[in-house]
Amino acid sequence: MVWSAPMTAVDNSAMTAPLYNAQIRDNLRMSAPFLASGAGQIFVTTGPNALAARTVHYHEVATSQTTTSSSYTDLSTVGPTVTVGAIYGQQAMVFTTCELDQNTTDMQASAAVEVSGASSYPAVDTRCAMTRDGMTSGNPIQMMAAYLYDPLSRDGEITFTMKYRTGGSGTATFAKRRILVLAL
Amino acid sequence: MAWTAPMTAVDNTIWTSSQWNTHVRDNLLETMAGKATTAGRWFVSTGANAIAERVITQASTTTSQTTTSTSFTDLATVGPSVTVTTGTKAIVFWGCQLSNDTANAQSRMSVAVSSATTIAASTNYQIQQDGVAANSSWRMNTFWVPTLTAGSNVFTAKYAVSAGTGTFSNRFILVIAL
Numbered sequence: 001m002v003w004s005a006p007m008t009a010v011d012n013s014a015m016t017a018p019l020y021n022a023q024i025r026d027n028l029r030m031s032a033p034f035l036a037s038g039a040g041q042i043f044v045t046t047g048p049n050a051l052a053a054r055t056v057h058y059h060e061v062a063t064s065q066t067t068t069s070s071s072y073t074d075l076s077t078v079g080p081t082v083t084v085g086a087i088y089g090q091q092a093m094v095f096t097t098c099e100l101d102q103n104t105t106d107m108q109a110s111a112a113v114e115v116s117g118a119s120s121y122p123a124v125d126t127r128c129a130m131t132r133d134g135m136t137s138g139n140p141i142q143m144m145a146a147y148l149y150d151p152l153s154r155d156g157e158i159t160f161t162m163k164y165r166t167g168g169s170g171t172a173t174f175a176k177r178r179i180l181v182l183a184l
Numbered sequence: 185m186a187w188t189a190p191m192t193a194v195d196n197t198i199w200t201s202s203q204w205n206t207h208v209r210d211n212l213l214e215t216m217a218g219k220a221t222t223a224g225r226w227f228v229s230t231g232a233n234a235i236a237e238r239v240i241t242q243a244s245t246t247t248s249q250t251t252t253s254t255s256f257t258d259l260a261t262v263g264p265s266v267t268v269t270t271g272t273k274a275i276v277f278w279g280c281q282l283s284n285d286t287a288n289a290q291s292r293m294s295v296a297v298s299s300a301t302t303i304a305a306s307t308n309y310q311i312q313q314d315g316v317a318a319n320s321s322w323r324m325n326t327f328w329v330p331t332l333t334a335g336s337n338v339f340t341a342k343y344a345v346s347a348g349t350g351t352f353s354n355r356f357i358l359v360i361a362l
Contacts, residue, residue, distance in 0.1 A: 017193035024208055025190040031215040033187040036229035040273050040362045043216075043227055043235075053229060056273065056362055058329040062308060097326045099312070139288065139315020144326045176308060180275065180329060 003030040003049035044184050046088035057082035057160075057181040064099075064175035072112055072123035072163035080179045081161040083117070089184035091150040096162055098177040100132040101140035108133045108167025111174060115149060118156035123163035133167065142176065187214045187233040228362050230271055230334075238361040241266050248281075248353035256294055256305035256342035264357045265340040267299070272332050273362040276339055279311060279325030280355035286348025287318045293352060295328065296342050300335030305342035314346075323354070 004022050009015075028034060030051060032043045041053040059080035067073055084092065100109040112129035115121035125131065128147035135141075152158055160181050166172040191207050193199070212218050216227050219237050230236045243264035251257055268274065282291040292312045294305035311324040339359050343352055 015199070017195040017197075020193035020199075025192060028190045028207075028211050028215075031211075032227055032229070032235045033211070033214040033233050034190075036231070036233055036235055039229055039231050039271050041229040042362075043229075056275070056329075058273075060329075095327055097328075136288065136315040140312065141314055142311050142324065142326050144324075178328065180327060 003027055042182070044089055052088060054183055057084055057183070058179070060176075060178040062176055064173055066171050066173045067164050068166060068171050069164075070166050070168045072110075072114065072165045074161075075164055075174060079161055080177050081159060082179060082181050083157050083159045084181060084183045085157055086118075086154050087152045087158060087183045088154050090152045090154055091148060091184040092152055092158070092160070093146070093148050093182040093184070094128050094160055095144065095146045095180040096128055096130070096178065097142060097144040098130070098162070099140045099142045099175040100130065101138065101173040102132065102135070102166070102170050103137050103173070104170030105137045106134055107137075107170035107172075109164075109172035109174070110167070111143075111145075111162055111164050111177075113147070113179070114161045114163050115152075115158060116161065117158040118153035119149075119151075119158050121149065137170075140173070140175070187211055228271065236271070238270070239268060240358070240360045241268055242356060242358040244354070244356040246354050248351055250349050250351050251343050251345060252349050253344055254346065256292070256296070256344045258340075259343055259352060263340055264355055265338060266357060266359050267336060267338045268359050268361045269335065270332055270337050270361040271334045273329055274332060274337070274339075275327060275329055275360040275362065277325065277327045277358040278341055278356060279323065280341075281321055281323050281353045282311070282313050283319050283321040283351045284313065284345060284348045285318050285351070288315050289348040289350075290314045290346035291350035291352070292344045292346075293355070294342050294344075295357065296340050297330060297332065297337055298340065299338045301330070301332040301337050303330055305344075318348075321351075
């Protein structure tokens with residue numbers, strides 16, 4: 001259905017069924033209560049006079065796992081990861097957090113986000129990333145990152161996955177991993 | 185009142201006041217404009233064809249205070265804390281400046297939920313400073329999306345150490361109710 005600019009009524013003119021259907025029925029079908037399909041959704045614009053309900057995507061992986069890879073990679077349990085449907089606003093706010101540690105003093109442990117599907121952004125240190133460095137081994141710390149991905153394709157599903165690496169040596173450990181995506 | 189799927193009008197049928205009240209008045213009262221009460225809020229769905237106005241709220245305490253407790257506890261000034269009406273989810277951000285007077289000892293900040301929901305503060309969702317020199321002060325933040333019982337929920341910051349005396353200042357908590 002499509003929104004129609006509300007008409008201005010004129011005395012002594014007939015209100016026909018097509019007028020009612022366009023002005024009232026179809027306009028109400030562009031309102032949040034009609035669009036809401038379940039609990040916990042937010043509402044965003046998809047264009048002039050158009051709305052869509054959006055799910056708040058969240059995933060967590062508590063498991064502590066390791067990598068010795070110096071390039072961004074998956075852990076034994078991939079993720080956390082969320083997949084979002086067509087993003088008409090072509091933007092998404094992404095928040096990540098995890099606990100990072102290293103078994104080698106002064107060696108890095110890093111986490112970032114890979115975007116795949118209808119849009120592609122590799123995991124890199126300059127986007128939604130966090131790095132633990134210059135610390136004594138065996139001392140985990142919880143860090144957080146945030147990033148607004150823009151532009152994103154509106155032509156299909158997009159997946160956001162946390163990825164992990166070391167600074168070039170040692171074994172990096174990651175736990176209590178969480179990702180939150182608000183697609184616009 | 186509740187939402188009713190808008191009827192489809194048919195030419196040459198009578199349009200009654202009851203139909204107006206159900207399909208126009210009551211449905212318009214269920215829209216965001218009909219439900220908006222206060223500036224600065226947003227809307228979320230509470231189920232199929234149902235929405236609610238929700239707050240985004242933050243509390244902060246700048247006061248620097250300490251604890252030696254190895255289990256999560258309050259500081260002399262409790263909190264910060266916010267009370268929010270939520271659905272079954274909320275996005276919770278928190279952080280502070282933290283340090284410890286003992287080298288390599290941990291200082292921690294977590295969040296407890298009370299009232300409609302009971303969730304204790306936990307190391308599973310915390311910020312933690314570790315493995316640094318004594319009295320090294322860090323600014324740290326994190327977030328969490330707990331599963332809640334819908335209703336009025338209270339989110340309160342809690343603090344702990346692994347050893348030594350932890351110092352916490354410039355503490356905040358921000359809750360986005362869903």
